[in-house]
Amino acid sequence: MTRTTGSAGLSCTVVVLDRAWRRALPGVERRVRRAARAAFAGSRRTARSSVVIALADDARVRTLNARDRRKDKPTNVLSYPSGEKAFLGDIILARQTVWREAREQGKAAADHLTHLVVHGTLHLLGYDHETGEADARRMEALERRILTKLGIADPYS
Structure with missing residues (x-):
């Protein structure tokens, strides 16, 4: 587990529950x-x-997906907002699904992971793509801007 505070004012604790993440992507944290x-x-x-x-x-x-969303299958990312301002909540990612999706979509796994972390963090910040088309467009546009700053191509193109 690692914990650091960033210049943006976000303290981020990364918990590695599956050590294969580190083998698959050195520097993943x-x-x-x-x-x-x-x-x-x-x-x-x-x-x-x-x-x-x-x-x-x-x-x-x-x-977790079966318990919390009644979907008995893995998903790439789950976000659990806390409802508090100081602690945004938890994000959990599934390694095999992230890697499989990256292969299927012809993306670098590291870029796909980055997109999913951005996506999950935005959910914790109150953005939601499932509440309507306008909200989905707003969230996707913000994701694109953030990913561009990180040097990652548009994941929706």
Whole structure:
């Protein structure tokens, strides 16, 4: 587990529940923290906040997805907003699903992971793509801007 505070005012704790993340992507914790901080900065939040990001496997995420969303399958990312300002909440990612999706979409796994961390962080900040077309367009546009600043191509093109 690593914990650092970024210049954007976001403290990010990364918990590695599946060690294969480190083998598959050396420096994964640094990449995850950078993506979360970029999303926080891109949202223009100024109050100091924190987030916990867990890097798990498909089995763990499938269990949570079945319990919390009634979908008995793994998903790439789950976000659990806390409802507090100082602690935004938790994000959990499923390694096998993230890698499979990256292969299927012809993307670098590191770039796909970065996008999903940005996406999950924006959910914790109150953005939601499932509440309507206008909200989805707003969230996707913000994701694109943040990812461009990180040197990552538009994930929706």
